Amino acid sequence: xxxxxxxxxxxKAFDQLAALDNVSLQIHTNxxxxxxxxxxxxxxxxxxxxxxxxxxxxxxIVLDGQDVADVPPNERPVNLMFQSYALFPHMTVFDNVAYxxxxxxxPQGEIVERVTSLLATVGLGDMATRRxxxxxxxxxxxxxxxxxxxKRPKILLLDEPLSALDRKVREDMQLELxxxxxxxxxxxxxxxxxxxxxxSMADRIAVMDQGRVEQVATxxxxxxxxxxxxxxxxxxxxxxxxxxxxxxxxxxxxxVKVPCSLPSEDGAEIWLMLRPEDISQTPAGAITGTVISTxxxxxxxxxxxxxxxxxxxxxxxxxxxxxxxxxxxxISWAGDTGVVVRAS
Amino acid sequence: MGYVIxxxxxxxxxIATYSFFQRGQYGGIVYSLTLDNFARALDSxxxxxxxxxxxxxxxxxxxxxxxxxxxxxxxxxxxPQHQNIALVxxxxxxxxxxxxxxYAWIVLLSSEGLLNQGLLGLGIISDPLALLYTPGAVVMGxxxxxxxxxxxxxxxxxxxxxPSLREAAIDLGASRFTALRQVVFPLAIPGTLxxxxxxxxxxxxxxxVPELLGGGKTVMVGNLIRDQFLKARDWPFGSVLAMAMxxxxxLLFALQARITKRVLGQG
Amino acid sequence: MTGVGKLGWVLAAVxxxxxxxxxxxxxxxxxxxxxxxxxxxxxxxxxxxxxxNASVLEGLRNSLIVGVSTMILSVVLGVLLAIGITxxxxxxxxxxxxxxxxxxxxxxxxxxxxxxxxxxxxxLGLTTVILSHTIFCMAFVAAIARGRILQIDPALExxxxxxxxxxxxxxxxxxxxxxxxxxxxxxxxxxxxSFDEFVITFFTNGPSTPTLxxxxxxxxxxxxxxxxxxLASLVLLFSVAIVLISQRSVKLSQSI
Numbered sequence: 083x084x085x086x087x088x089x090x091x092x093x094k095a096f097d098q099l100a101a102l103d104n105v106s107l108q109i110h111t112n113x114x115x116x117x118x119x120x121x122x123x124x125x126x127x128x129x130x131x132x133x134x135x136x137x138x139x140x141x142x143i144v145l146d147g148q149d150v151a152d153v154p155p156n157e158r159p160v161n162l163m164f165q166s167y168a169l170f171p172h173m174t175v176f177d178n179v180a181y182x183x184x185x186x187x188x189p190q191g192e193i194v195e196r197v198t199s200l201l202a203t204v205g206l207g208d209m210a211t212r213r214x215x216x217x218x219x220x221x222x223x224x225x226x227x228x229x230x231x232x233k234r235p236k237i238l239l240l241d242e243p244l245s246a247l248d249r250k251v252r253e254d255m256q257l258e259l260x261x262x263x264x265x266x267x268x269x270x271x272x273x274x275x276x277x278x279x280x281x282s283m284a285d286r287i288a289v290m291d292q293g294r295v296e297q298v299a300t301x302x303x304x305x306x307x308x309x310x311x312x313x314x315x316x317x318x319x320x321x322x323x324x325x326x327x328x329x330x331x332x333x334x335x336x337x338v339k340v341p342c343s344l345p346s347e348d349g350a351e352i353w354l355m356l357r358p359e360d361i362s363q364t365p366a367g368a369i370t371g372t373v374i375s376t377x378x379x380x381x382x383x384x385x386x387x388x389x390x391x392x393x394x395x396x397x398x399x400x401x402x403x404x405x406x407x408x409x410x411x412x413i414s415w416a417g418d419t420g421v422v423v424r425a426s
Numbered sequence: 427m428g429y430v431i432x433x434x435x436x437x438x439x440x441i442a443t444y445s446f447f448q449r450g451q452y453g454g455i456v457y458s459l460t461l462d463n464f465a466r467a468l469d470s471x472x473x474x475x476x477x478x479x480x481x482x483x484x485x486x487x488x489x490x491x492x493x494x495x496x497x498x499x500x501x502x503x504x505x506p507q508h509q510n511i512a513l514v515x516x517x518x519x520x521x522x523x524x525x526x527x528x529y530a531w532i533v534l535l536s537s538e539g540l541l542n543q544g545l546l547g548l549g550i551i552s553d554p555l556a557l558l559y560t561p562g563a564v565v566m567g568x569x570x571x572x573x574x575x576x577x578x579x580x581x582x583x584x585x586x587x588x589p590s591l592r593e594a595a596i597d598l599g600a601s602r603f604t605a606l607r608q609v610v611f612p613l614a615i616p617g618t619l620x621x622x623x624x625x626x627x628x629x630x631x632x633x634x635v636p637e638l639l640g641g642g643k644t645v646m647v648g649n650l651i652r653d654q655f656l657k658a659r660d661w662p663f664g665s666v667l668a669m670a671m672x673x674x675x676x677l678l679f680a681l682q683a684r685i686t687k688r689v690l691g692q693g
Numbered sequence: 694m695t696g697v698g699k700l701g702w703v704l705a706a707v708x709x710x711x712x713x714x715x716x717x718x719x720x721x722x723x724x725x726x727x728x729x730x731x732x733x734x735x736x737x738x739x740x741x742x743x744x745x746n747a748s749v750l751e752g753l754r755n756s757l758i759v760g761v762s763t764m765i766l767s768v769v770l771g772v773l774l775a776i777g778i779t780x781x782x783x784x785x786x787x788x789x790x791x792x793x794x795x796x797x798x799x800x801x802x803x804x805x806x807x808x809x810x811x812x813x814x815x816x817l818g819l820t821t822v823i824l825s826h827t828i829f830c831m832a833f834v835a836a837i838a839r840g841r842i843l844q845i846d847p848a849l850e851x852x853x854x855x856x857x858x859x860x861x862x863x864x865x866x867x868x869x870x871x872x873x874x875x876x877x878x879x880x881x882x883x884x885x886x887s888f889d890e891f892v893i894t895f896f897t898n899g900p901s902t903p904t905l906x907x908x909x910x911x912x913x914x915x916x917x918x919x920x921x922x923x924l925a926s927l928v929l930l931f932s933v934a935i936v937l938i939s940q941r942s943v944k945l946s947q948s949i
Contacts, residue, residue, distance in 0.1 A: 135851055156854045168848035172870040182856035233856065497707045500700035512704065514940060519711045522932040523889040525906050526925040529913050530714035533721065570714070631798030634891065638913065648800050672801055
């Protein structure tokens with residue numbers, strides 16, 4: 083895979099608060115990349131810096147071999163789909179989408195052809211003459227998307243593309259975006275705070291927190307092998323337990339010792355991350371606790387139990403075995419499951 | 427950029443304008459420093475005029491408040507589509523020619539005027555009342571001119587109050603009037619103060635109404651300043667008077683801002 | 694919410710109070726009698742006499758020249774000012790200063806401007822009137838424009854840049870069109886304010902170029918006459934028409 087965008091030691095501070103702290107990242111050609119993080123993580127600042135709306139204090143942004151840090155936004159081969167869509171209210175759908183091409187001074191025939199075919203691709207073929215205030219949320223988003231794509235940028239940035247949509251529309255749009263990305267063959271970079279969205283759409287994800295990149299990996303990799311407690315907590319649901327490893331057994335904070343054959347140094351203090359599906363409720367379980375809530379999830383149920391550890395334990399049961407709130411419960415997990423997560 | 431330039435034009439114009447105030451009061455055509463003008467201003471005659479202006483303007487403001495507040499309240503209770511029409515109706519006279527509106531009152535109040543004709547005709551009085559050329563006429567004229575300016579800010583403040591606040595008070599046991607008094611009124615204070623300032627400020631500086639409706643018998647600060655500038659040509663003295671007026675108004679603004687801050691609790 | 698109830702009477706009374714004097718003037722303008730307060734019959738003769746009155750026509754001409762010039766200048770400057778204070782500065786002192794002329798008593802502004810012009814020995818005439826009106830109206834236009842700017846998504850201008858437009862292009866293709874309702878409302882308001890402006894004009898005008906309000910003032914000082922009634926009615930209706938048109942256009946564009 084070729085590297086299309088190389089973000090190299092980028093830093094930016096606002097009023098002494100570091101929004102980006104030595105961020106480095108590489109994005110490959112034709113991939114669907116996501117920058118994921120909670121609010122305040124710096125992801126939006128990074129996005130705006132890529133688009134050209136924020137200057138950098140230090141570092142380089144090298145796009146296709148060229149440092150673009152000093153290139154103004156209207157000259158960069160990068161286009162942005164805004165979170166608020168930012169459609170021009172005094173223009174029709176067609177004129178909105180054609181705006182960028184007109185600025186490139188393309189011939190009229192080419193503009194008409196490209197705009198109409200792209201509108202058809204995004205499913206708005208018959209909306210060309212509508213005014214933007216007559217559109218639904220999903221339609222507005224497609225116009226915003228088309229407007230940015232039609233210029234065939236090297237990178238398409240999407241700022242929280244699905245946050246304003248209803249749930250059902252959102253799920254459809256996730257599939258739409260993936261399909262579109264393959265069809266037009268442009269590198270997509272999505273910025274979002276919604277980990278489900280990132281996990282389902284992206285080829286690779288960069289998880290950010292407080293201006294730093296915590297981990298860059300594929301969704302599967304992030305889920306199975308989170309690099310630190312933050313990522314473990316942010317991606318998916320998990321239970322993080324602290325313990326002392328000694329001779330193949332993990333000494334938990336409530337005194338219970340459980341078998342643990344995961345690779346790690348003997349005598350080390352570790353965090354063990356367990357996904358809900360790793361833990362099961364069994365009468366022979368070594369850990370006892372009390373059920374504090376049950377959450378229905380379709381095919382199974384997520385049970386949260388207080389077990390005297392530093393955090394309640396979350397585990398899955400089938401719908402036929404759901405305990406009641408307040409019931410006593412016993413749980414355990416196999417010695418070779420879970421992930422040892424180092425504190426960063 | 428172009429923005430910054432236009433941005434600068436205005437403040438400079440204003441500052442330049444006022445710096446000439448300063449220059450003016452420090453001496454006449456001879457730009458020498460003197461405080462004589464200040465002393466003259468403190469003469470009882472001029473202080474009396476300033477006092478009259480303040481008194482009359484305060485009366486106008488008070489009347490405007492008493493009439494304007496219920497009016498604004500009434501508008502908020504109209505149906506939403508009617509509220510805009512009502513607002514336009516109230517503000518429309520304000521956008522018309524001030525001189526003409528004052529003139530209309532001459533028509534009404536003069537001894538052959540319509541009001542007197544009506545009263546005579548109805549036999550309520552036997553001689554025409556001297557309505558024109560009285561302080562009362564001046565108050566009337568000023569009130570007529572600036573009442574819309576009291577209604578608008580109060581309306582804006584009232585309409586911004588979350589209606590559920592009032593309903594919560596009633597739900598908790600308050601009577602409708604108590605809810606009005608304890609919930610709505612305090613929250614409307616900032617807007618009310620703005621309205622009072624909007625009425626008081628132009629009233630103090632007005633010279634047309636005192637001249638046309640007051641007949642020169644009621645002299646206000648505005649008239650005085652006008653005369654100094656255009657008749658007596660004593661600009662420095664006129665400037666001192668104007669400065670006195672402006673200082674008073676600045677203090678008023680500051681007071682209004684202070685009270686607003688206190689009521690809203692630094693909101 | 695409970696209906697208007699008794700407060701409705703207050704509202705009605707206030708409206709009556711506000712419009713009665715105006716209505717009376719309009720009605721009296723059709724009075725055939727030369728003596729203003731005795732109704733002798735319906736006539737439009739005072740209106741026709743108005744159009745033969747040279748000083749009235751001159752005043753009208755001057756007022757229109759000043760009004761249109763002020764309108765154009767104050768819209769251009771007012772919009773730029775509004776953009777400047779809304780997008781490029783967060784200091785509230787600056788904002789207050791920019792909108793100040795709308796709140797300062799016109800007398801203070803008037804004599805300040807007079808002092809300014811005489812200090813730089815600028816001859817008083819229509820030019821000084823236009824400049825003075827512009828300073829005054831600019832603040833109102835800026836206030837209106839500012840309200841509209843706050844409603845617009847700031848991302849619009851960034852989107853236009855992102856799509857390849859130059860900053861100048863963005864201004865003319867995106868910013869100005871989206872401000873159009875405010876521009877129209879501001880222009881009409883500026884014209885009306887200027888057309889009706891008396892106090893500032895009184896101080897900053899030269900002796901040979903009276904505007905209409907000044908002509909009216911000199912007529913009024915001599916007392917009530919039927920011609921004044923006719924003139925007053927026309928001016929009133931003209932102002933009302935402009936304000937209503939301005940309201941319509943603002944309302945129309947708010948649906949966009």
